[in-house]
Amino acid sequence: MRKIILIGAATLLGCITFATAGQAAEGKLLLYTSQPNTDAQQTIDAFKAKYPKVEISFVRDGTPRVMAKLRAEIQAGAAQPDLLLIADSVTMEGLKAEGRLLGHPTADVTAYAAGIHDSEKFWFSTKLITTGIVYNTSAPLKPESWADLTKAEAKGKVVMPSPLNSGAALIHAATLSGSLPGGWDYYKALKANDALAGGANGDVLRQVAGGEKLYGMIVDFMPIREKAKGAPVAFVFPKDGVSAVSEPVAILSTTKNPVAAKAFVDFLLSKEGQELALKQGYLAAHPDVAVPAGFPERQTIKLLPFDAKKALASEQAYRKTFSDIFGQ
Amino acid sequence: MRFFLAASDRSLIEREGRGAFSFTVALLAILALMPAVVLFKAALWPSGSFDPAPALAELSRPTALRATWNSLESAFLSALMAVVLGSFCALLIGTSDMRGKRIFALLMTMGMLIAPQVAALAFKTLAGPASPLLKLIGLAPSPGSPNPLLGRTGIILVLGLHHAPLVMLTLLAGLRTMPNSLIEAAQIDGATASVLTARVVLPCLAVHVAAAAMLAFVAALGNFGIPALLGLPVNYVTLPTLIYRQLSSFGPGVIADVATLSILLALIAGGAILGALRILDGRSTMLDDDGGLQPYWRLGVWRWPLQVVAVGLVVVTLVLPFLSLLASALVPAYGMPLTAHTITLRAFGEVMFRQASTVEAFRNSFLFAGGAALLLAVLALPVSYALVRIAGRSRATLLFLIELPFALPGIVIAIAAILLFLRPLPIIGVSLYATPWIILFAYLARFLSMATKPTIAALTQLDRSVEEAASLCGAGFGARLRHVLVPALLPAMLAGAMFVFLTAFNELTVSALLWSAGTRTLGVILFSLEEAGLTAEASALAVLTMLIVAGLMLAIDMLGKRLPRGVVPWAV
Numbered sequence: 001m002r003k004i005i006l007i008g009a010a011t012l013l014g015c016i017t018f019a020t021a022g023q024a025a026e027g028k029l030l031l032y033t034s035q036p037n038t039d040a041q042q043t044i045d046a047f048k049a050k051y052p053k054v055e056i057s058f059v060r061d062g063t064p065r066v067m068a069k070l071r072a073e074i075q076a077g078a079a080q081p082d083l084l085l086i087a088d089s090v091t092m093e094g095l096k097a098e099g100r101l102l103g104h105p106t107a108d109v110t111a112y113a114a115g116i117h118d119s120e121k122f123w124f125s126t127k128l129i130t131t132g133i134v135y136n137t138s139a140p141l142k143p144e145s146w147a148d149l150t151k152a153e154a155k156g157k158v159v160m161p162s163p164l165n166s167g168a169a170l171i172h173a174a175t176l177s178g179s180l181p182g183g184w185d186y187y188k189a190l191k192a193n194d195a196l197a198g199g200a201n202g203d204v205l206r207q208v209a210g211g212e213k214l215y216g217m218i219v220d221f222m223p224i225r226e227k228a229k230g231a232p233v234a235f236v237f238p239k240d241g242v243s244a245v246s247e248p249v250a251i252l253s254t255t256k257n258p259v260a261a262k263a264f265v266d267f268l269l270s271k272e273g274q275e276l277a278l279k280q281g282y283l284a285a286h287p288d289v290a291v292p293a294g295f296p297e298r299q300t301i302k303l304l305p306f307d308a309k310k311a312l313a314s315e316q317a318y319r320k321t322f323s324d325i326f327g328q
Numbered sequence: 329m330r331f332f333l334a335a336s337d338r339s340l341i342e343r344e345g346r347g348a349f350s351f352t353v354a355l356l357a358i359l360a361l362m363p364a365v366v367l368f369k370a371a372l373w374p375s376g377s378f379d380p381a382p383a384l385a386e387l388s389r390p391t392a393l394r395a396t397w398n399s400l401e402s403a404f405l406s407a408l409m410a411v412v413l414g415s416f417c418a419l420l421i422g423t424s425d426m427r428g429k430r431i432f433a434l435l436m437t438m439g440m441l442i443a444p445q446v447a448a449l450a451f452k453t454l455a456g457p458a459s460p461l462l463k464l465i466g467l468a469p470s471p472g473s474p475n476p477l478l479g480r481t482g483i484i485l486v487l488g489l490h491h492a493p494l495v496m497l498t499l500l501a502g503l504r505t506m507p508n509s510l511i512e513a514a515q516i517d518g519a520t521a522s523v524l525t526a527r528v529v530l531p532c533l534a535v536h537v538a539a540a541a542m543l544a545f546v547a548a549l550g551n552f553g554i555p556a557l558l559g560l561p562v563n564y565v566t567l568p569t570l571i572y573r574q575l576s577s578f579g580p581g582v583i584a585d586v587a588t589l590s591i592l593l594a595l596i597a598g599g600a601i602l603g604a605l606r607i608l609d610g611r612s613t614m615l616d617d618d619g620g621l622q623p624y625w626r627l628g629v630w631r632w633p634l635q636v637v638a639v640g641l642v643v644v645t646l647v648l649p650f651l652s653l654l655a656s657a658l659v660p661a662y663g664m665p666l667t668a669h670t671i672t673l674r675a676f677g678e679v680m681f682r683q684a685s686t687v688e689a690f691r692n693s694f695l696f697a698g699g700a701a702l703l704l705a706v707l708a709l710p711v712s713y714a715l716v717r718i719a720g721r722s723r724a725t726l727l728f729l730i731e732l733p734f735a736l737p738g739i740v741i742a743i744a745a746i747l748l749f750l751r752p753l754p755i756i757g758v759s760l761y762a763t764p765w766i767i768l769f770a771y772l773a774r775f776l777s778m779a780t781k782p783t784i785a786a787l788t789q790l791d792r793s794v795e796e797a798a799s800l801c802g803a804g805f806g807a808r809l810r811h812v813l814v815p816a817l818l819p820a821m822l823a824g825a826m827f828v829f830l831t832a833f834n835e836l837t838v839s840a841l842l843w844s845a846g847t848r849t850l851g852v853i854l855f856s857l858e859e860a861g862l863t864a865e866a867s868a869l870a871v872l873t874m875l876i877v878a879g880l881m882l883a884i885d886m887l888g889k890r891l892p893r894g895v896v897p898w899a900v
Contacts (some may be wrong), residue, residue: 030845036860039681043445057684059845060856061576068579073844075580076750076759080845138471157472162563164577165859198561202861207561209663210458211471212478217753222861230670328391328563328573 024149024318025263026053027256032070032081034063034167036202036222037249039280043085046276047267048050062200063087063167074100083264084127084254087167088245090311092123095250103253104262107269111286116246125246125263126268127282130301131172132202133236134223137213138231145238148179149215150189158195160217163322166202166220168245174311174318175243179304197326208235224294237296239305332725345718348710353819355707356729359773363733363744367594370587370747383588392589395570400596402484402550402555402566409488410544413641414493414495417538420638421496422503423521423529426623432638433500433898434885439645440493441877444552445854446870450649451477451486452557453656453867460655461648463665479562483555487548489645494547495540497897502536503529503619504893511624521625529621535607546597550737552837553851557820557858567593568607568739577883580750589746590740599734605728650874656867675864679857679872686847686869689853693854696764696839696849697832704779705825709817711776712783717792719819734777736772738837745842762844770838771850775831779824783896787813789892819890826884834873846874 163170274286456475836851
């Protein structure tokens, strides 16, 4: 009897939860994201299919630019977005410390490994995006380590994203300079090898796929996905290890629609949302979701060590050091 | 008695036009003076008191110096190239008996009216190892060779090609003001066509060439789309792209620095504009109204070679870019060849139906450009009236204020608009930033000159006596406006509105910094797609905008018969 009552209560509770989630999630939502336009559109389309009453739209740009836009809007007293889905958690930590994020204490993160989300549930990792090496398949050299990009064969043929345009590139520069022997000397060696630091990851892909450059530093999913479409590129996880960002999602404290915003976060963290990431060619954060074609098993990917606290404190210094080396 | 009446009517007309004059002065104070004031204040009075030190520090940064040099060099060399190409076209159209002049002039002008970022994307996809077009004919360079159009050379070449029609149109306008009697006199003296060109026409045209060179220089200096797409990926910065990169990557914290860079850019451009005005001053009036220069040069055996060169120019400035964009839009992934197996319409489907942001961008560009065009067409009426009928001695100053925001690089207006409207407005307490109004404001300031030019021309041709006669019959200002002025000026107002629409519809420079969620324009989306590595989608969007521009130009061309001479610039 007691069991029945419990089951009944649980069902009722389930219904109520379901009902509130289903009914209350409506109205407008605006997402600022650094996902490529096509991916962002797929993400919000999938969310819309599940919550047809929510009118969700997005704005896409590189993480530093999304943040610059948001800063201007905050100054104007008119922060536009309800949600952020950007490259790295360091930026999220900064926003959290300023009190610009809204916590989501009821988010269900039981399936995830400890420590990958914010412990106070202000931001949540959605993927694992590593930065490795892309090369054009007609290139004479098949790079295996970061040092290979400084070899004479690669002189003038290497391109990388700039931390002024890409959040992942900033974390990458912080990781490599912090973990490779010699620190920033690696980047100085790249500069001496006539490596180019121009736009964002999209530019790197375009230049390597187009054959204007033969090697590049890039986020994993772009070349792996383009290779599947037939583009002449291949991706390498260098043997010394890769840097990684987690593309976290967070709700802004100024949101006018916290219910729908929480539904969006829940959706991204759900198995369904994570399966979508898989379908798009990303390594999902959820440990039970399969690895997309073209990726090695999760355990075999070697991550370089990264000090998030130090990165938060010296974000501007990293940008400046990088800019000074590459004359930006 | 008659004289007395006319004189009193004249003063009546002037009294009644006072309203239009005050309105124009107020409008120009808002659209031209205020932006200038806030820029100087932000750069030189950064914390309330006069302090030029931070501005000087910013200007002496190596990157700022490099960008200044790059700007000057690319603007100068591209202007040189534009002058050579543009003069060739103008002489061919204006003085020779080549065939198909009108269509040649129209197609060349189309090359200029295509947005710079579209032209840049077209040339970027045209050259280099990945070029779908070169791959199609087996001429693509081997992988590993750089795209020759990325960086300094490419920027200069594309700017030069893009601004050649500007020079051509300026010179054609100049040729129209030259009296044909000059030619006739020289011909009677037995001068051959080449002697005539070298000794008579070119010396007379020299001032126009100099002015056209200045215009091409200023246009190149302020261009954003071309150095943004061809320069930023390889870290070649000019002043406009440096301003953009600073502000878009670092946010409002660096607003004083970008205001300083904007002022530097404005001063360089302003100097060149003043130079051009000085050169042209008082020389644009026809000496003898006999319909302007008539073609005198019989090309004879040279006709076909020159005709081929003309077609070649159209191919390079218009046909090749279009085909290249089309080919890039039809391959599934950048870097793949275009074959019967790979061809796909996916990118077109994506930008026309799937991507909410591109659909929204079409709507926004139509709304903003259309709104600005309509508003400016209406504003052009009182402004032209004040300038032509009322202004008198203040006319030159007012004209300068109208020209200022148009001639200055668009990025300068964008920075000024952010400075003006980022903080909430004083009385209503609402910020215009992140609303469509800030973009509309910038468009109004920037394109006022474009909208008023045709109406000023038409009103100058509309004899004052028509209005005086109406006034004698008892028609007040309102009645004269309804029955005399608007019917006579309507085609010109419409032409002005269409030029504004054409330019604003494709514009990127202003909206690149002023967009927000929901107010992104076609230019912004194109740039964003390209930066995200979605070259096929960006190319598909570019193809669509090129078709829209072509359609609009044909519409203006058809309207051309009802317009005063010189309003449709390519009509010859």
